[in-house]
Amino acid sequence: MIKNIRTGQIGLLLLVVMGVVVALVLSIASKSFSDTVLSRQEKESSTAFSLAETGVENALSSLVGNPDNATREYTISESLKYKVAQTTTFGLFVKELETSHLNVEGFIGDINIFWTKKSDSSENIQACVDASGQAPAAIEVSVVSGAAIDRYYYNPNGCSPSNGFVNSIDGSPTYLSKATIAISGADTVRIRPIYAGATISVSGIGLPNQLYVINSRAIGGDAQKEIELKRGLDAPPTIFDFAVFSAGTIIK
Secondary structure (H helix, E strand, C coil): CHHHHHHHHHHHHHHHHHHHHHHHHHHHHHHHHHHHHHHHHHHHHHHHHHHHHHHHHHHHHHCCCCHHHHCCEEEEECCEEEEEEEECCEEEEECCCCCEEEECCCCEEEEEEEEEECCCCCCCCCCCCCCCCCCCCEEEEEEEECCEEEEEEEECCCCCCCCCCEECEEECCCEEEEEEEEEECCCEEEEEEECCCEEEEEECCCCCCCEEEEEEEEEECCEEEEEEEEEECCCCCHHHHHCCCCCCCCCC
């Protein structure tokens, strides 16, 4: 009787040991399989993202030289497609003292300028001091007509530093500030944020195209990536805003 009990205990112990060993093997196998799957997914995701970036670079290259002919859809392979389109609404983040450039040639009417996203604390600064980084963005608007320039200055809505600028109005619901300017006979409009960077949005009925919108989609295995990029019009750099304009020849 005692011998039978000991034999049964040994068999039960063996079953327990075998169960533990099987559980360990299955756990190791599962982790190894998971690591393999994650590694493959990461590689495919990286491949898809690199392909999408290649599409963006190709699109930017196609805009050099003859940009209007570049606004179409491109199919490079089954894994990469990208499209270049244009939009008449301007909308980009512009750093402090840098310049956004708009084409208004042939346009007659009002343009509505919105700036500073209310929801972004880095733009909507909770202070009102006439200094960099101490107030939401004011803006300088330069309306260029041939060799003549008209400049307009607007303070952020609800903030009036001692600078003599005109007060803007509420740009609800998305933007803090709004200004409306009548355009007639001008060629370009250049907008410069002062005190802080700001997302600037400009719209007007009948405006020419203002931005190129690039959308690149790529597939790498089971992974798909999509990149959207906005590119402004070709324009002279900010330093040229301080150049002297003359209808004739400047002689020293």
